[in-house]
Amino acid sequence: MVNIDTKIDADILTLIVVGEVDASSSINLDNAISKAINEGHKKILIDGKGMSYISSAGLGVFMSYLQDFDKNNIKMALYGLNEKVLNVFKILGLDQLINIAESESEAKVLMND
Amino acid sequence: MKSGKALSRISLTLALLSWLALVFADLTLLFTRSNQIPSGFAEESPYILRSLYFVSLFFFFRYRIKRTEEVNFVDLLWRVFVTGLLTTIFSLSLKSFDLLIGNLSQNMYVVNLFYLINLGLAGAFIFSTFMVWKRLILYQKSKLLMRGWLFFEYALFASIIIVFLPEAIVSTLFSAILPILVVIGIILSANMKWVAFLNFKQKWKSILLMMLIMLYLGYFYINISGFEDNPNLLILHDNTAFLNGIFIFIFIYAFLSVLVILFNLPTSSVFEQKLGEVVNYQRLSQSIQTEQSEDKVYEILLDSAISTVFADAGWIEISANGQEEDALEKYQGQYTPYSADLLYYKFRIQDEEIAEIKKNLKKDKISNVFDFKATDRAVNYSKFQSNLKQGNFKTILALPIEVQNETIGALVLLKDVTDGFNREMAEIAHTFVNQAGISIENFRLLTSALENERYQEELKIAKKVQQSLLPKMLDSNEDFEIIAFSKAADEVGGDYYDSYRIDENKIALIIGDVSGKGTSAAFNMSQMKGVFHSLSQLNLSVLQFFDYANMALSNCLEKTSFITASYFIIDGVNKRVDYARAGHCPTLYFSKKEGSARYFENRGLGLGILRNNKFIDHLDELMIDYRKDDVMVLYTDGITEAQNFKKEEFGYARLKNLLEKNAHKSPEEIQQEIIRELYEFSSKENVDDDYTLIIIKFK
Numbered sequence: 001m002v003n004i005d006t007k008i009d010a011d012i013l014t015l016i017v018v019g020e021v022d023a024s025s026s027i028n029l030d031n032a033i034s035k036a037i038n039e040g041h042k043k044i045l046i047d048g049k050g051m052s053y054i055s056s057a058g059l060g061v062f063m064s065y066l067q068d069f070d071k072n073n074i075k076m077a078l079y080g081l082n083e084k085v086l087n088v089f090k091i092l093g094l095d096q097l098i099n100i101a102e103s104e105s106e107a108k109v110l111m112n113d
Numbered sequence: 114m115k116s117g118k119a120l121s122r123i124s125l126t127l128a129l130l131s132w133l134a135l136v137f138a139d140l141t142l143l144f145t146r147s148n149q150i151p152s153g154f155a156e157e158s159p160y161i162l163r164s165l166y167f168v169s170l171f172f173f174f175r176y177r178i179k180r181t182e183e184v185n186f187v188d189l190l191w192r193v194f195v196t197g198l199l200t201t202i203f204s205l206s207l208k209s210f211d212l213l214i215g216n217l218s219q220n221m222y223v224v225n226l227f228y229l230i231n232l233g234l235a236g237a238f239i240f241s242t243f244m245v246w247k248r249l250i251l252y253q254k255s256k257l258l259m260r261g262w263l264f265f266e267y268a269l270f271a272s273i274i275i276v277f278l279p280e281a282i283v284s285t286l287f288s289a290i291l292p293i294l295v296v297i298g299i300i301l302s303a304n305m306k307w308v309a310f311l312n313f314k315q316k317w318k319s320i321l322l323m324m325l326i327m328l329y330l331g332y333f334y335i336n337i338s339g340f341e342d343n344p345n346l347l348i349l350h351d352n353t354a355f356l357n358g359i360f361i362f363i364f365i366y367a368f369l370s371v372l373v374i375l376f377n378l379p380t381s382s383v384f385e386q387k388l389g390e391v392v393n394y395q396r397l398s399q400s401i402q403t404e405q406s407e408d409k410v411y412e413i414l415l416d417s418a419i420s421t422v423f424a425d426a427g428w429i430e431i432s433a434n435g436q437e438e439d440a441l442e443k444y445q446g447q448y449t450p451y452s453a454d455l456l457y458y459k460f461r462i463q464d465e466e467i468a469e470i471k472k473n474l475k476k477d478k479i480s481n482v483f484d485f486k487a488t489d490r491a492v493n494y495s496k497f498q499s500n501l502k503q504g505n506f507k508t509i510l511a512l513p514i515e516v517q518n519e520t521i522g523a524l525v526l527l528k529d530v531t532d533g534f535n536r537e538m539a540e541i542a543h544t545f546v547n548q549a550g551i552s553i554e555n556f557r558l559l560t561s562a563l564e565n566e567r568y569q570e571e572l573k574i575a576k577k578v579q580q581s582l583l584p585k586m587l588d589s590n591e592d593f594e595i596i597a598f599s600k601a602a603d604e605v606g607g608d609y610y611d612s613y614r615i616d617e618n619k620i621a622l623i624i625g626d627v628s629g630k631g632t633s634a635a636f637n638m639s640q641m642k643g644v645f646h647s648l649s650q651l652n653l654s655v656l657q658f659f660d661y662a663n664m665a666l667s668n669c670l671e672k673t674s675f676i677t678a679s680y681f682i683i684d685g686v687n688k689r690v691d692y693a694r695a696g697h698c699p700t701l702y703f704s705k706k707e708g709s710a711r712y713f714e715n716r717g718l719g720l721g722i723l724r725n726n727k728f729i730d731h732l733d734e735l736m737i738d739y740r741k742d743d744v745m746v747l748y749t750d751g752i753t754e755a756q757n758f759k760k761e762e763f764g765y766a767r768l769k770n771l772l773e774k775n776a777h778k779s780p781e782e783i784q785q786e787i788i789r790e791l792y793e794f795s796s797k798e799n800v801d802d803d804y805t806l807i808i809i810k811f812k
Contacts (some may be wrong), residue, residue, distance in 0.1 A: 097723065
């Protein structure tokens with residue numbers, strides 16, 4: 001079960017993900033990211049403070065957009081992940097491919113690089 | 114059946130024989146009487162033979178007409194008509210023959226013969242008619258009616274027999290019995306339920322046939338009565354209460370039938386309509402059991418609705434999204450009457466006309482039609498009906514088709530006059546639509562139940578495949594002991610491990626986890642096994658192995674799928690383990706020398722995540738020089754992520770502590786300790802995920 005809210009601040013779109021991203025709810029995350037790309041946002045932040053769990057299917061969603069982000073010059077960053085979720089990203093090695101920041105301000109700095 | 118057939122044959126033969134005997138006896142008596150010669154026959158013999166003839170005829174038609182159970186009413190009447198026609202023609206041709214030859218009937222023998230022939234023909238016609246009447250009267254019979262009829266039949270029978278009684282008694286009985294028979298006959302004649310089941314056309318046919326039957330009856334009655342005055346006639350007609358009774362009865366019933374049918378004519382269309390409704394309703398509700406598709410249900414719905422409310426044209430439109438299984442959940446209840454992706458079932462209407470009507474509806478803002486929000490019981494039918502200003506059709510009736518409280522489409526009926534549908538018609542159409550909705554709902558439930566069953570079956574197969582992909586024994590050498598433990602969750606997961614002996618001293622070892630579940634996991638796992646067995650024998654370095662593996666898998670994994678794995682080459686000569694990690698859980702290693710365990714923290718990236726040559730830049734290779742009594746633990750995330758009732762995870766620290774505590778034990782014991790602790794922690798044996806644990810202890 002996951003709930004995704006969106007927030008737009010200047011040119012930055014923030015997806016606030018709350019709940020568990022598992023096999024079934026990863027579809028919602030997929031839809032949200034896909035919508036953000038289609039709407040032409042170039043700076044996407046994902047607020048993961050409320051993300052309590054992510055399964056391999058959820059990781060698969062992030063993974064599947066890596067190329068799209070690259071191709072469309074989209075900057076994307078995650079922030080506020082709890083230790084457990086962050087560890088999942090690290091083990092899989094996604095931290096090497098995705099910007100993962102500790103706080104929102106740190107993430108916004110990454111956006112403006 | 115067979116005995117009935119035999120009996121009908123016997124009775125027919127008997128009837129013919131007795132008639133011939135009657136003729137013979139009659140003529141002989143006539144001859145002997147006129148010539149004053151004593152005859153061998155008793156005076157009563159013609160009466161007896163005549164009675165015998167009637168009785169045999171009675172039984173013949175009884176069996177004959179009884180046998181034909183399925184014949185419809187008009188067919189029965191038609192039979193009577195044909196019998197009447199044949200007998201009348203025969204009788205008339207006899208008469209014309211007589212006229213042609215010239216007054217043969219002056220001859221007393223000829224008179225008697227003609228009389229007997231006519232009597233025989235009349236008998237045949239009357240008895241066949243009588244039995245048909247019996248069937249008509251006893252249609253939808255009750256017990257009381259049965260009794261009444263039996264009494265009537267016995268009374269008629271009795272009237273045949275009383276002929277043999279003395280003259281005085283006969284005449285008193287005759288005058289007593291005849292009125293009774295007539296009264297009963299009239300009472301019985303009131304039973305005309307069969308009339309109600311005739312349609313309009315059949316009613317007209319029946320009237321015609323009944324009239325003709327009455328005509329024949331009249332002819333025979335007059336014909337036979339005409340003989341009575343003839344002094345040369347041997348058998349007298351007057352005391353046949355039987356024949357008279359039956360004559361009158363048949364005539365009354367025919368007459369009443371004509372009247373009843375006549376009065377029923379104006380209402381027959383209503384009755385037909387009601388009957389049609391019931392039949393259509395039944396068809397709809399049965400269609401779910403017999404038909405294989407939703408299409409058929411819609412076709413029957415359209416067909417039934419149009420014919421029942423006498424619509425001139427109509428169509429059904431169904432949200433196309435609703436029929437695709439995958440899209441079902443996503444788009445449920447998103448039916449919009451003006452969207453393009455609708456499925457149509459049409460009756461006497463073209464696409465262009467439908468588009469035109471809908472366009473006008475939208476333009477004219479007749480919002481009540483196609484406004485399907487009202488689902489309460491007290492449906493206001495006027496909301497669904499509207500008059501059209503343009504086009505050939507003047508009235509439109511549109512009803513929503515609902516399945517599980519979601520509108521999935523509409524039934525639209527058209528008529529070429531204004532205000533063409535009354536309230537009752539709308540109600541009937543609404544009932545049909547509801548019934549169709551239920552049928553569709555049942556149909557979909559059934560389909561999804563079957564789908565689910567098929568899915569379960571697929572899972573079973575996938576699980577079997579998965580099990581067969583895991584090795585029964587892992588390769589080992591004199592330098593280490595290895596033991597593996599793996600358990601799959603109810604759903605098929607993707608834990609994989611395997612080994613390959615590269616040469617005498619070198620063994621390749623892999624542990625992995627395939628993302629996804631079910632059949633796709635099993636499929637990806639078999640690809641991983643193929644990749645492992647192809648590449649490990651090439652004696653590549655662990656990084657090279659992953660580079661090639663990533664390239665190979667990138668081409669066949671789905672976009673969102675990836676595989677995590679750890680790959681080891683254990684070299685017994687150099688006492689070294691080469692290790693790289695492709696996004697898999699870090700390997701736990703206990704060093705005897707240091708007396709503690711640690712997780713290797715080299716970088717790694719899951720296979721299939723980066724599908725280009727940069728992948729290998731994200732992996733680190735480790736080389737570990739092992740010593741005696743060092744322990745290496747390989748596992749999948751099913752172990753570290755196993756949860757207890759507080760939703761806490763088993764975790765890395767717990768696993769590490771367990772290993773440190775038990776590292777001195779044998780691999781089996783270490784494994785058992787860890788598994789025991791895991792079960793204790795999660796307080797159940799069925800952990801939700803798959804989990805695999807491999808213990809390697811160096812010697």
